[in-house]
Amino acid sequence: MSDLKFGTEEPTAEEKTAIDELLSEIGPAEIKLDERFVVGGRTRVKDRRRLLLPALHELQNASGWISPGGLNYACKVLGIPPAEAYGVATFYHLFSHESPEAKDLIHVCDDVACRLVGAETLIKDLKDSGYKVKPSPCLGQCERAPSVLIQRTNKKDLTAVAESNNSLTAVNVEQVLTSETVTPQMTVPQKGSEALSLLSRVGVVDPESIEGYIKLNGYDALKKALTIGPDKVIEEVTTSKLSGRGGAAFPTGVKWRAVADQVGRPRHLVCNADESEPGTFKDRTIMEGDPFAVIEAMTIAGFSIGAEQGWLYLRGEYPVAAERLENAITEARKKGFLGENIAGTEFNFDIHLYKGAGAYICGEETALFNSIEGFRGEPRNKPPFPTTHGLFGEPTAINNVETLVNVLSILTLGGEKYAMQGTGNSTGTRLFCLSGRVVNPGVYEHPFGITLREVIEAAGGVTNSKKIKAILLGGAAGSFVTSNYLDLPMTLEDTREAGVSLGSGVVMVFDESDDLPDTVRRIAQFFRDESCGQCVPCRVGTVRQEEVLARFTRNTPFDTDEELLEDLSTVMKDASICGLGHTASGAVLSAINLGLLERTL
Amino acid sequence: MNEIPVGAPRSQIEVQIDGKQVKAVEGATILNICQKEGIDTPTLCWAENLTPVNVCRVCVVEVEGSRTLVPSCSRPAEDGMVISTDSDRVRKSRKLVFELLDSSVEMDRSTAEVKEWMEHYEVDSSRMGSKNEIATVAQPPKIQDSLYVRDYERCILCYKCVEACGEDAQHTFAIATAGRGFDAHISTEFDVSLPDSACVYCGNCIGVCPTGALVFKTEHDMREEGTWDEETQEVTTTVCSFCGVGCNLELHVQDEKIVKVTSPADHSVTSGHLCIKGRFGWQHVQS
Numbered sequence: 001m002s003d004l005k006f007g008t009e010e011p012t013a014e015e016k017t018a019i020d021e022l023l024s025e026i027g028p029a030e031i032k033l034d035e036r037f038v039v040g041g042r043t044r045v046k047d048r049r050r051l052l053l054p055a056l057h058e059l060q061n062a063s064g065w066i067s068p069g070g071l072n073y074a075c076k077v078l079g080i081p082p083a084e085a086y087g088v089a090t091f092y093h094l095f096s097h098e099s100p101e102a103k104d105l106i107h108v109c110d111d112v113a114c115r116l117v118g119a120e121t122l123i124k125d126l127k128d129s130g131y132k133v134k135p136s137p138c139l140g141q142c143e144r145a146p147s148v149l150i151q152r153t154n155k156k157d158l159t160a161v162a163e164s165n166n167s168l169t170a171v172n173v174e175q176v177l178t179s180e181t182v183t184p185q186m187t188v189p190q191k192g193s194e195a196l197s198l199l200s201r202v203g204v205v206d207p208e209s210i211e212g213y214i215k216l217n218g219y220d221a222l223k224k225a226l227t228i229g230p231d232k233v234i235e236e237v238t239t240s241k242l243s244g245r246g247g248a249a250f251p252t253g254v255k256w257r258a259v260a261d262q263v264g265r266p267r268h269l270v271c272n273a274d275e276s277e278p279g280t281f282k283d284r285t286i287m288e289g290d291p292f293a294v295i296e297a298m299t300i301a302g303f304s305i306g307a308e309q310g311w312l313y314l315r316g317e318y319p320v321a322a323e324r325l326e327n328a329i330t331e332a333r334k335k336g337f338l339g340e341n342i343a344g345t346e347f348n349f350d351i352h353l354y355k356g357a358g359a360y361i362c363g364e365e366t367a368l369f370n371s372i373e374g375f376r377g378e379p380r381n382k383p384p385f386p387t388t389h390g391l392f393g394e395p396t397a398i399n400n401v402e403t404l405v406n407v408l409s410i411l412t413l414g415g416e417k418y419a420m421q422g423t424g425n426s427t428g429t430r431l432f433c434l435s436g437r438v439v440n441p442g443v444y445e446h447p448f449g450i451t452l453r454e455v456i457e458a459a460g461g462v463t464n465s466k467k468i469k470a471i472l473l474g475g476a477a478g479s480f481v482t483s484n485y486l487d488l489p490m491t492l493e494d495t496r497e498a499g500v501s502l503g504s505g506v507v508m509v510f511d512e513s514d515d516l517p518d519t520v521r522r523i524a525q526f527f528r529d530e531s532c533g534q535c536v537p538c539r540v541g542t543v544r545q546e547e548v549l550a551r552f553t554r555n556t557p558f559d560t561d562e563e564l565l566e567d568l569s570t571v572m573k574d575a576s577i578c579g580l581g582h583t584a585s586g587a588v589l590s591a592i593n594l595g596l597l598e599r600t601l
Numbered sequence: 602m603n604e605i606p607v608g609a610p611r612s613q614i615e616v617q618i619d620g621k622q623v624k625a626v627e628g629a630t631i632l633n634i635c636q637k638e639g640i641d642t643p644t645l646c647w648a649e650n651l652t653p654v655n656v657c658r659v660c661v662v663e664v665e666g667s668r669t670l671v672p673s674c675s676r677p678a679e680d681g682m683v684i685s686t687d688s689d690r691v692r693k694s695r696k697l698v699f700e701l702l703d704s705s706v707e708m709d710r711s712t713a714e715v716k717e718w719m720e721h722y723e724v725d726s727s728r729m730g731s732k733n734e735i736a737t738v739a740q741p742p743k744i745q746d747s748l749y750v751r752d753y754e755r756c757i758l759c760y761k762c763v764e765a766c767g768e769d770a771q772h773t774f775a776i777a778t779a780g781r782g783f784d785a786h787i788s789t790e791f792d793v794s795l796p797d798s799a800c801v802y803c804g805n806c807i808g809v810c811p812t813g814a815l816v817f818k819t820e821h822d823m824r825e826e827g828t829w830d831e832e833t834q835e836v837t838t839t840v841c842s843f844c845g846v847g848c849n850l851e852l853h854v855q856d857e858k859i860v861k862v863t864s865p866a867d868h869s870v871t872s873g874h875l876c877i878k879g880r881f882g883w884q885h886v887q888s
Contacts, residue, residue: 003772005799007790068791081767081774081799082790090779090788097791359781376778381655381675533758533778533785535656537694540701543736543783544729560728567697574670575658575694582669 006076009069014154018058019074022051028077048078052374056089057316057355064100064153080374091376091532093136093358094151094316102132104177107149107317110135111278111526112472112519113142113435113508118167122146125170137360137526138278138476139317142435142508143187143442148173149317155180157319186289187442189459197409197429198402199445202289207324210331213292219337221411225300226345233304234260237407239415241427246272246363246400247477247503248579249492252407255397258387259305262395266309269302270372270391270398273314273321274356274363277475278526279506282431283401285443287314287321290405291328295351297404299337300411302349305397310351313368316358325353360530364578365390365398367532378534379578402431402505422448426491434459436508437466446490453486455507466511470596474503476523477583479590500590516596520588521549527584538581541572545585552597565589614680619687631662631673631684640686643695643718645702645811646759647674650872651769654760659698659718662686670694692722700726705737705783707755710813710824736783742821745794748802748881750821751787755814758785762806762815770874775799776806804880808863808873817861817881830855838865841879846870848879859883 011019029048055078059070066089075082089095096105106126110119119135126133126148141147144161146168151157160176162168163185190196191203206212213219225233238253259267271294275283287294298310314322329351332338340348354372356362362371366380369391390396406428410418419427426448432455435441439460446455452471462468468483479500481488488498495502510516524546533539545568551557558564569585576582591597611627618634625634630653635642645657655672662673665683670691678684685691699719702708704726708719729735742752760778767774775798779788789798807815816824823829834855841848849868853861862880866873 004774007793007797071790081777083774083777083779083788083799084767086788086790087777087779091781381672383676529782531782533780533782535658536698536701536757537658539758539783539785540705544701544704547730547735558728558730564728567693571694571697574690575661575698576669577655577658 004075004079004081006082007068007072009067009072011069011073012063012067014062015059015067015070016073018062019055019070019077022055022058023077029079049080049374050372051078052080052085052088053354053357053371056085056092056095057357060095060151060357061154064103064105065096065098067099084375088374088376091359092316092356093134095357100132100153103153104132105151106131106133106173107136107139107151108133109137109139109141109145109147109149110522111138112476112522113138113279114146115518115522116436116510116514117145117162119146122148122168122170122173126173129170129174131170131173136317136358137529138276138280140275140281140284140315142279142281142433145435149319150177156323159317159319186285188285188289189440189442190444196445198286198405198431199289199443201293202285202443205290207289207291208327208331210292210328210335210337213290217412218292219296219343221408222296222300222303222337223343224411225303226343226347230260230304230306233300233407233411236410236415237304240406240410240418241425242403242406242410242418243426243492244400245402245406245430245505247277247474247501249502252399252403255387255399256301256305259307259395259397262388264388264395265306266394267305267307268391268394268396269298269305269307269310270365270368270396271298271310271312271401271404272363272365272368272398273312273318273401274368275318275401275504276315276360276363277477277504277506278523279435279472279475279508280433280504281435282433282443282505284318284321285431286401286405287318288324291321291324292332293405293408294325294401295328295332295338297407298351299332299342299349300407301397301399301404303342303347307397308348308350310349311354311372311391312351313354313356313362313372315363316356322353322355329353359532360526361532361578361580364580367578368398369396376532378532379580381577423489423491423493425493430490430502430505432490432505432507434507434509436472437463437468437511437514438509439463448491449489451486452481452488452490452507455490456486456509462509462511464511466513468509469512469514470510470516470591470594472506472508472510472519472587474501475506476526476587477501477579478503478506479586480520480594480596481590482594501586516591517549517553520591520597521546521553523587524549527580531580531584535575535577535581537572537574538576538578538584541568541576541581542584544568545572545588549588562592565592614678616678616680616682616684618684625678627677627680629678631664631671631676631678631682632660634678634684635662635673635686641721642673642686643699643715643722644674645715645757646761648761648809648866648873650866650874651761651764651809654764657698657757657759659695661691661694661698663688663691696722696724699724700729702757704729704732704735706757706812707739708757708812710755710816712811712813715811738786743795744818744821746796746802747818748877749804749807749818750816751795752814752816752821753786755812756787757812757814758787759811761809761811762787765805765809765874766800770805770872771801771803773799773801773803775801802877802881803875804862804877805874807880808875819860823855823860829860834860841875843878843882848875850875850879852883858887 186203653675661670
């Protein structure tokens with residue numbers, strides 16, 4: 001490639017093998033010496049760029065870091081400028097940029113739920129035992145906090161979580177590392193209940209067996225979809241009034257119709273499984289417990305919008321879900337439910353599984369597209385919207401895991417019957433992620449309209465019958481409420497009217513003994529750490545916000561700090577590019593308004 | 602280069618901007634209209650010779666019906682849009698965005714127009730705390746060669762240099778944004794020194810930097826010595842004599858010495874961009 005300059009460092013044998021295997025089907029980029037990169041070369045190698053993120057994963061796993069030699073080699077065979085690839089690699093938490101001191105790197109979640117139950121002690125103990133430890137934002141295991149993700153060299157990643165009522169100790173982590181076989185128990189307290197729809201198979205079916213899935217009505221919905229045709233599927237979804245479960249509650253039928261009506265091809269279906277909102281673990285529960293449902297729902301969505309390519313973007317911190325989804329995709333291909341001529345029809349559809357690498361922002365839809373495409377996970381300005389300019393600039397429907405899985409019961413029941421569950425415009429059931437001070441934390445499925453009190457009572461109520469000090473509703477991007485809100489019906493309309501949000505279904509309970517100022521500061525730190533850094537209001541605003549909160553927790557605020565927080569909030573909401581900046585101050589401001597920052601010393 | 606190039610016929614649209622009905626060509630951005638109407642709009646990451654990246658957010662305006670403010674530099678105007686460029690909301694955002702930058706970056710060597718905007722919006726970042734108590738991008742300058750200096754404590758991360766080094770001009774791709782969040786910064790791969798990187802020393806990054814983070818070594822040295830004096834500098838426009846392309850050069854001369862070289866952004870040949878010879882090869886003039 002005549003126009004690109006690469007370094008002189010060489011890859012290790014492991015790194016070279018890993019990259020060569022990744023490229024085994026297409027071979028290295030070959031550009032003739034006289035072909036100028038800017039004109040012909042770049043266009044021709046453009047489609048390789050999307051292999052950058054998988055290549056970085058391979059390098060990280062091969063040698064425990066993104067080494068100059070490894071990156072250089074990946075850049076050569078992919079035709080990517082090294083500076084750009086370095087920029088992408090340094091964007092993600094899960095890629096290291098220094099030669100590793102140990103083969104295993106233990107990411108310990110010290111986010112809101114885990115820090116309530118001894119995350120900081122665990123970090124200290126693990127360090128004292130000689131492990132290489134990195135504090136992590138929410139790992140999505142809040143119902144069995146504290147939790148860790150063990151990132152290993154040349155081996156698969158592992159998770160370790162607290163079992164039943166015992167806290168996770170350094171000894172437990174060591175056991176997981178030695179035994180290498182950990183299949184965390186499913187935490188679905190309602191397991192097997194007749195009333196369940198989204199969770200009906202979770203904890204019941206063997207997540208690795210397609211036969212088991214088919215026996216429990218698996219692939220009935222796809223067969224029905226293939227019979228009634230794409231337009232009728234969208235019609236049923238529209239009739240069902242299904243709305244997005246990722247946080248924004250956009251009507252799914254409208255989104256699908258808009259993509260199906262596009263002239264442009266190819267079109268894409270993206271499943272957003274980058275579940276990273278602190279306190280959220282519902283999608284993980286589905287993907288680990290009923291992975292075929294996700295694959296089937298994606299296939300139906302792809303069919304209805306006219307897409308032949310599905311992209312499942314899974315957060316990198318979910319190794320168990322990754323393994324089960326990979327298996328589900330392979331099994332579905334074998335059974336003819338993915339690939340060409342699905343179930344004997346003319347419909348072709350296949351799914352690419354992409355693993356994120358530790359970046360909350362990649363759950364933002366346009367950042368997710370950039371991440372798949374091999375660029376930094378920076379959100380794009382909207383408009384244009386994904387329906388017209390999505391993945392690779394092509395028409396795209398992107399839906400959250402929970403949203404997609406709803407489509408199965410919509411097709412089985414029919415849109416109208418589905419819409420009879422829940423309330424007027426909040427139809428169907430909703431997954432709630434109960435964590436913090438509740439007796440039985442876990443994922444719960446309830447029809448819309450249930451009150452907050454009932455949600456908490458269904459989880460056994462508050463631990464040790466203590467008084468509720470606050471509830472974090474909707475995640476870090478949501479807001480705090482007090483017990484005054486316990487009778488609030490959990491619907492889109494009621495929560496909107498109350499000025500709060502269901503967000504991703506987080507219900508995290510704090511009791512009177514909890515250190516709320518510390519929790520709120522941790523939330524501010526989360527946004528500071530997770531801002532992509534692209535736009536000024538969010539890049540610097542989240543830092544200034546965290547600094548104010550740190551002053552509050554030290555009891556040394558400036559006189560003007562509350563006003564500064566409000567100004568920051570206004571401007572982050574008004575002038576940031578994406579939802580991260582828009583919501584970064586929500587929980588913080590609600591905590592101040594409820595007086596939760598006042599220390600009860 | 603604000604004219605829209607002649608191509609397929611475009612329809613005309615009409616928008617209301619600050620209470621005035623204005624006609625525009627379909628595809629024009631809100632900023633294009635502001636500039637045509639003489640509405641002074643601050644911009645940091647926008648330049649007429651680069652693709653808009655809409656990251657600095659100082660050009661935001663209020664558009665009726667839009668939940669948030671919109672970046673005027675990249676948002677195409679639509680027929681019937683009602684736009685306010687000087688509402689309280691707009692002023693508040695612009696002011697605070699400048700203050701956030703001012704609190705974290707050294708803005709003292711910014712271009713004259715940036716300083717004027719900061720004055721206009723009465724920028725005062727003192728309430729965020731003094732710079733030794735809060736996070737800033739303070740760091741020593743990178744001086745790795747005799748041509749230019751990268752003084753990243755003056756970098757507002759406007760992405761202009763990355764664009765000029767990449768697809769918008771030079772196609773060298775020597776630098777990119779690395780890191781994330783407040784730690785995001787402009788870097789070569791693994792932060793290798795510029796001579797070891799893909800850099801070809803065209804200096805087009807210097808040409809687009811609005812805050813003095815990328816400067817000629819001559820300018821950096823003179824500023825450090827306290828001898829840099831823009832007011833006494835004369836700018837002579839000439840044509841580069843190195844090859845037959847015909848690039849316009851603007852020679853900035855202080856005390857009868859060339860201290861920096863630029864090219865006009867609206868010049869049809871260069872669009873403001875030069876090569877190493879035009880940008881740095883003036884020593885023979887003075888020997």
